[in-house]
Amino acid sequence: MNMTTMVPFVKWAGGKRQMLEQLGIRMPETYGGYYEPFVGGGALVLSLAPEKAVLNDINQELVHTYREIRDHLDALLVLLSSMDTVTCTKEFYYEMRERYNEKHRLAEYDTEMAALFIYLNKHCFNGLYRVNTRGEFNVPWNQKLSVRSMDMENIKAISAYLKSVTITCRDFEKALEDVKKGDFVYFDSPYAPLNPTSFDSYTKEGFTEEEHRRLAELFRRLTDQGVYCMLTNHNTELIRELYEGFLIEEIDVRRAINSDPKKRKGKEVIIRNYGEQIQHS
Ligand SMILES: C[S@@+](CC[C@H](N)C(=O)[O-])C[C@H]1O[C@@H](n2cnc3c(N)ncnc32)[C@H](O)[C@@H]1O
Incomplete structure (x- = not known):
């Protein structure tokens, strides 16, 4: 597999696979290092495979899994393949989930934890990542008996690519x-809610309005330093206010390019501190 055809090894909330083309055409022509501080599933970085990348996420288990794919791929593949030989019944899923949570309680950040992380992502409802207040994974089974946990070629290509990447948490x-x-x-933080009152229901790890303000201040500081910044979020009043003065383009993820201007009004925005508006024809 060519490195530029890599896709995320996990399904992740806010994954950018449908927006890749829109993001790709808005990349700066040339740049030095590539940084993604909210990497999640890493759809953009995997599609571009830039040299000198620094990937970061605050989710410890996710970052651990990236590092295991990079550093212990063979052992990880053996574990995942053996899990995949078993039919994923309800009992088996909950057994795997408990095993993962036990590792979490004991802080056993080993290769098996990474294998379980990928396994649960592929066999849980909607590929959601949700934990309770103790940090235990609590997403139910997706009721599918046989789902492959990985695409061998893809995960090998990711492992090879990550060898030259810095991964931080x-x-x-x-x-x-x-x-x-x-x-x-490229900033792809958790979304600002479409309804501002929803901020109240965010969990302790949630990204509050304060966090969005802190991010916007950083965006301005980096702009002053001459760093190319691109950011995606919901098309809300708060986001428009925070990034006033920058290039803000509305994107409809399902109908990214539409010849009818009335239908172009999108739910998401791509914000940049460089470049020009992309004309739709
Ligand atoms: C919208 S997701 C990124 C989706 C990603 N671009 C993709 O294609 O899958 C946002 C990520 O930000 C991470 N995050 C939340 N708060 C953070 C913080 N304060 N610092 C760094 N990462 C954070 C979350 O763990 C989550 O993985």
Whole structure:
């Protein structure tokens, strides 16, 4: 498999696979280092495979899984293949989920934990990642008896690519401490809710309005430093206010390019501190 055809090894909330073309055409022509402080499933970085990438996420289990794919691929594949030889009944799924949560309680960050992380993602309802207040994974089974946990060629290509990548697990601001003029940063933070009152229902790990303000301040600081920044989020009043003055383009994820201007009004925005508006024909 060619590195540029890699796709995420997990389904992740906010995954950008449907928006890849829109993001790709808005990349700067040239840039130094590539940074993704909210990497999640990493759809964009995997589609581009840039040299000198720094990937970061605050989710420890996700970051651990990236590192295991990079550093212990063979052992990981053996574990995943053996899990996949068993029919995923309800009992088996909950057994695997309990095994994962036991590792979490004991802080056993080993290759098996990464294998279980991928397995649960592929066999849980909707590929959701949700934990309770103790950090235990609590998503129910997706009721599918046989789903493959991985695409062998894809995961091998990811492993090879990650060998040259720096992977960190920090807050987004810390993760960008070394960014320099001419580098590129893609920000795909958790979404701002379409309904502002929904901020109240965010969990303790949630991304509050304050966090969105902190992110926008960072975006402005990096702009002053000459760093290329691109950011995606919902098309809400808060986001428009926070990024006023930057290039804000509305994108309809399902109908990304539409000849009828009335139908172009999108639910998401791509915001940049460089480049020009892309004309739709
Ligand atoms: C919308 S997802 C990214 C989706 C990703 N671009 C993709 O294609 O799958 C947002 C990510 O931000 C991470 N996150 C939340 N708060 C964070 C913080 N303060 N610092 C760094 N990462 C954070 C979450 O763990 C989550 O993986």
